[in-house]
Amino acid sequence: MVMFSETQPSTQLEALLLQTAAGNREAFASLCHRTSPSVYGLALTYVHSGPDAEDVTQDTFVKVWDNAPSYRPQGKPLAWILTIAKNLALMCLRSREKSTQLPPEDWASLAMDAPAVTPEDRQVLRAALSTLPQQEQQILLLHAVSGLKHREIAALLELPLPTVLSKYHRGLKKLKIKLDGDAVYE
DSSP, X not given: OOOOOTTOHHHXXXXXXXXXXXXXXXXXXHHHHHHHHHHHHHHHHHHOOHXXXXXXXXXXXXXXXXXXXXXOOOSOHHHHHHHHHHHHHHXXXXXXSSXXXXXXXXXXXXXXXXXXXXXXXXXXXXXXXXXXXXXXXXXXXXXXXXXXXXXXXXXXXXXXXXXXXXXXXXXXXXXXXXXXXXXXXX
C-alpha cells in the first residue's frame, strides 16, 4: 500500500478513494479508518443518537464502496463522503420522524476517544465540555475532532457561517475560562 505524508490529507484521501474505486480493500479500510470519526461526528449532529449514528456511519461506507467508481476527483473527497453521510442521516431522521436529544456524555465521548487524550485530560475535558450549550459543543467537536473547516460545519449544520464562527469562538472562550479556573484550584 502507498504511504502518505500527513501534510496533504485531502490528496491522501483522494488517492485512497481512487484505489477503493479500483477494488482495493486495503485502501478502503484505510479510508474508513481515517474518515470514520468525521462521518460519525456528522451523523451524530443530525440523528442525536449514538446507535443511529453508528448505523449511518456503516451505511455511509457501504455506499462509498458501492459508489467509489462514480467519484470524480475534485480535491474534496471528505466533502463527498460527508455528503453521503448527511443524506443518509436525513433519511434516518425521516424514517423515524423525530430525533431524540443526544446526551451530553455522548458528545463529549467524541473528543474522549482521541488517542492523544490522556485519562486525566479526558476527565477535565468531559467536565469542561459539559458546561457548554449543545450547539457550541457540536461546533467545537466537529472542528477539533473531525477537522472540519468552519464553512464546512456551517454547510453541514445548515447554519450561517458567522453564527458558526461566533459559537465556536464563544465556546472556546468559555472552555479556556473553565480550564484556567480549574488549573488555579488544583
